[in-house]
Amino acid sequence: MVRTAESRERERSAREARANDFRILSEENTMSTQFRKHSNTNTQQRPKQPRRQHPGRNNGPTKLEIIPLGGFSEVGRNSVAIRCEDEIVILDLGLMMDRYIEYTDSDDLVEISGRKLIEIGAAPDVNILGKEKKNVVGILLTHAHLDHIGAVPYLANRFDCDIHATPFTTELVRRMYEDERRHPRGRLVAHDVNDRFVLTDKIQAEFISVTHSTPQTVMILIHTPYGKVLYCNDFKLDNNPTLGPKPNYARLRELAGTVDYLILDTLYAEHPIKTPSxxxxxxxxxxxxxxxxxxxxxxxxxxxxxxxxxxxxxxxxxxxxxxxxxxxxxxxxxxxxxxxxxxxxxxxxxxxxxxxxxxxxxxxxxxxxxxxxxxxxxxxxxxxxxxxxxxxxxxxxxxxxxxxxxxxxxxxxxxxxxxxxxxxxxxxxxxxxxxTDIHVSGHGAREDHRDLLNTLKPKHIIPTHAEMKGLGAFKELALEVGYKPEQIRIVRNGERVRVK
Ligand SMILES: [Zn+2]
Ligand SMILES: [Zn+2]
Structure with a gap:
C-alpha cells in the first residue's frame, strides 16, 4: 500500500504524542502520585494475573522485549538486553570467573580478546544481538563485582554508546580500562543512587538503592512507554548495613504492582533463611x-x-x-x-x-x-x-x-x-x-525473596544468577506466594521474552 503524505503525517504526530505522553508521565511528581494511587489499591491484592493478549496484538511486532545474554540458568557472566522498539540497553557485562580463571590462570584482568572470552563461555554472548548491535543506546551497570562488570573492557567498545553506573562502579570501570591500557568508546557517566535519567525519548533508567556486598549497588528500573522492567541482580535486604543506606523500600512500595517483569538474583533461593545482616x-x-x-x-x-x-x-x-x-x-x-x-x-x-x-x-x-x-x-x-x-x-x-x-x-x-x-x-x-567462613553472604535467600515479592508484586518474574536447581526452588516459592506458573519464566541465554 502506498503511504500518503497524510498517513505519514498521522503516524508522525502519533509518535510525537506517544513520546510526549511518556515525558509527561515521567515527571517525577506526576509519576509518584500515580504510583502511590496504584500502590494504595494494590497493597492487599495477590499478584496480578497476566492479561490474556488479543491474538492479533500478540502477533504484531514486539515493542518491548528482554534478551538474556549471560547468567541465565547459570552463575556468572551476567548480562541482559532490553529492547524497546529499535533501541536497546544492555544491563551488566560480567565475566564467568571460574572459566575466566581456568583459561587465563589469573583472577585479575589480563590481555585477552572479547571474541576468545565469548568462545570459552567466560563472557556474555553479545553476538546474540547480531545486527541489532548498532541499536544499543547505553550500557548500565548494577555494581562493581566482576561477574557484572568484568567483561566491560573487552566487550563494551563493540557498542557506540555511553556506560552508566553509580560513582563507585564508574570509578572501578575507569581503573579497569586504565589497567588494560584500553579506552572506552563512549563516556563513563556516574549517577547517584536513586537517580533517574533519560537515555532516549523512549527509554529512561532509574537506579534504586539496594544492599549487597559492595558499595552503591543498585537495582535498575527501565521505564518505557510499553512497560517497566526491573533488574535486581544482585541484592540482599540488609536492614542494618554497616556502610551505605538500607534498601530503598519506599520506592519499592511505590512501584507495587506496576513492574511488568522483575529479573531477580535467586542464587540462594534454596536456602530457607533470611540472609543475616x-x-x-x-x-x-x-x-x-x-x-x-x-x-x-x-x-x-x-x-x-x-x-x-x-x-x-x-x-x-x-x-x-x-x-x-x-x-x-x-x-x-x-x-x-x-x-x-x-x-x-x-x-x-x-x-x-x-x-x-x-x-x-x-x-x-x-x-x-x-x-x-x-x-x-x-x-x-x-x-x-x-x-x-x-x-x-x-x-x-x-x-x-x-x-x-x-x-x-x-x-x-x-x-x-x-x-x-x-x-x-x-x-x-x-x-x-x-x-573459615567468618562471613555472611551478600545475596538474599528464600525469605528475602518472599519479602521482595510481597512488597513489589511484579506481574512476571525471570529468576536468574542460579542454576536449574536454584531457579526451581525460586519457582516453588513464587507459587507459594500466589503466582501462577505462567508468570514465572525460567529462560536460557538467547531466549527472548516478549513483554509487549
Ligand atoms: Zn555481586
Ligand atoms: Zn553476581
Missing part, C-alpha cells in the same frame, strides 16, 4: 579476633577486595587490638582507592602495599609482625594472589598458633575447591590456626 559478619570478626588467644600471634585475614564494608570493619577491630592494619595486594589497592576517591570510606589509617613485587621486601623489613594485622588478597586460594604467595614462599614465616582468617565463602567450583585445599593443607603443615 553485614552487622553479624562484623560481630563474627570481633568474636574471632578479640575472643581467641592471639597475643604474640601473626594474623592474616583474607576477604573480597570489593567488600569495602568488611574491610572497614577489619580496620576497626585492628585498632581495638592495637595492631597496625596493612593491606597487601593489587586488587585491594584498586577497590580501596576507588572507595576513597568517591568519598564513601576513609582508609587513610591503613598502609597499603599494592604492588605484588613490593610485598616481599615490605614483609622482610617488619621487625614485630605480631603488632600488625595483615589483610591479603587471595581468599579463594588463587595460587598467584598474595595470601598463597605469603604461605608458599614463606614471605612471612608462620608458626604454631599464628592465625589465618578466611572472611569469605568458598565458591564451590572445582578450580577453587582444589586451590583452597592446597592452601589450607600448606597452612596446616605450618601448624597455623585456620578460621
Amino acid at each position: 553485614e552487622k553479624i559478619a562484623e560481630e563474627m570478626l570481633k568474636d574471632v579476633l578479640l575472643g581467641t588467644q592471639s597475643k604474640g600471634a601473626k594474623i592474616i585475614i583474607t576477604t573480597f577486595s570489593s567488600h569495602i564494608a568488611r574491610l572497614r570493619a577489619i580496620v576497626n577491630v585492628a585498632k581495638m587490638m592495637k595492631r597496625k592494619p596493612v593491606f597487601l595486594g593489587r586488587s585491594l589497592r584498586k577497590y580501596v582507592e576507588a572507595a576513597q576517591d568517591v568519598g564513601i570510606a576513609d582508609f587513610s589509617d591503613v598502609e597499603i602495599v599494592g604492588y605484588g613485587n613490593k610485598v616481599k621486601p615490605y614483609l622482610k623489613r617488619i621487625k614485630n609482625p605480631e603488632r600488625y594485622l595483615f589483610v591479603a588478597t587471595g581468599n579463594q586460594g588463587e595460587p598467584k594472589a598474595t595470601l598463597a604467595r605469603i604461605v608458599n614462599q614463606r614471605l612471612l614465616p608462620l608458626t604454631d598458633n599464628d592465625i589465618v582468617i578466611f572472611s569469605c565463602k568458598m565458591i564451590p567450583v572445582p578450580v577453587t575447591i582444589e586451590n583452597r585445599k592446597r592452601l589450607e593443607n600448606e597452612l596446616q603443615a605450618q601448624h597455623v590456626r585456620i578460621f
Whole structure:
C-alpha cells in the first residue's frame, strides 16, 4: 500500500504524542502520585494475573522485549538486553570467573580478546544481538563485582554508546580500562543512587538503592512507554548495613504492582533463611579476633577486595587490638582507592602495599609482625594472589598458633575447591590456626525473596544468577506466594521474552 503524505503525517504526530505522553508521565511528581494511587489499591491484592493478549496484538511486532545474554540458568557472566522498539540497553557485562580463571590462570584482568572470552563461555554472548548491535543506546551497570562488570573492557567498545553506573562502579570501570591500557568508546557517566535519567525519548533508567556486598549497588528500573522492567541482580535486604543506606523500600512500595517483569538474583533461593545482616559478619570478626588467644600471634585475614564494608570493619577491630592494619595486594589497592576517591570510606589509617613485587621486601623489613594485622588478597586460594604467595614462599614465616582468617565463602567450583585445599593443607603443615567462613553472604535467600515479592508484586518474574536447581526452588516459592506458573519464566541465554 502506498503511504500518503497524510498517513505519514498521522503516524508522525502519533509518535510525537506517544513520546510526549511518556515525558509527561515521567515527571517525577506526576509519576509518584500515580504510583502511590496504584500502590494504595494494590497493597492487599495477590499478584496480578497476566492479561490474556488479543491474538492479533500478540502477533504484531514486539515493542518491548528482554534478551538474556549471560547468567541465565547459570552463575556468572551476567548480562541482559532490553529492547524497546529499535533501541536497546544492555544491563551488566560480567565475566564467568571460574572459566575466566581456568583459561587465563589469573583472577585479575589480563590481555585477552572479547571474541576468545565469548568462545570459552567466560563472557556474555553479545553476538546474540547480531545486527541489532548498532541499536544499543547505553550500557548500565548494577555494581562493581566482576561477574557484572568484568567483561566491560573487552566487550563494551563493540557498542557506540555511553556506560552508566553509580560513582563507585564508574570509578572501578575507569581503573579497569586504565589497567588494560584500553579506552572506552563512549563516556563513563556516574549517577547517584536513586537517580533517574533519560537515555532516549523512549527509554529512561532509574537506579534504586539496594544492599549487597559492595558499595552503591543498585537495582535498575527501565521505564518505557510499553512497560517497566526491573533488574535486581544482585541484592540482599540488609536492614542494618554497616556502610551505605538500607534498601530503598519506599520506592519499592511505590512501584507495587506496576513492574511488568522483575529479573531477580535467586542464587540462594534454596536456602530457607533470611540472609543475616553485614552487622553479624562484623560481630563474627570481633568474636574471632578479640575472643581467641592471639597475643604474640601473626594474623592474616583474607576477604573480597570489593567488600569495602568488611574491610572497614577489619580496620576497626585492628585498632581495638592495637595492631597496625596493612593491606597487601593489587586488587585491594584498586577497590580501596576507588572507595576513597568517591568519598564513601576513609582508609587513610591503613598502609597499603599494592604492588605484588613490593610485598616481599615490605614483609622482610617488619621487625614485630605480631603488632600488625595483615589483610591479603587471595581468599579463594588463587595460587598467584598474595595470601598463597605469603604461605608458599614463606614471605612471612608462620608458626604454631599464628592465625589465618578466611572472611569469605568458598565458591564451590572445582578450580577453587582444589586451590583452597592446597592452601589450607600448606597452612596446616605450618601448624597455623585456620578460621573459615567468618562471613555472611551478600545475596538474599528464600525469605528475602518472599519479602521482595510481597512488597513489589511484579506481574512476571525471570529468576536468574542460579542454576536449574536454584531457579526451581525460586519457582516453588513464587507459587507459594500466589503466582501462577505462567508468570514465572525460567529462560536460557538467547531466549527472548516478549513483554509487549
Ligand atoms: Zn555481586
Ligand atoms: Zn553476581
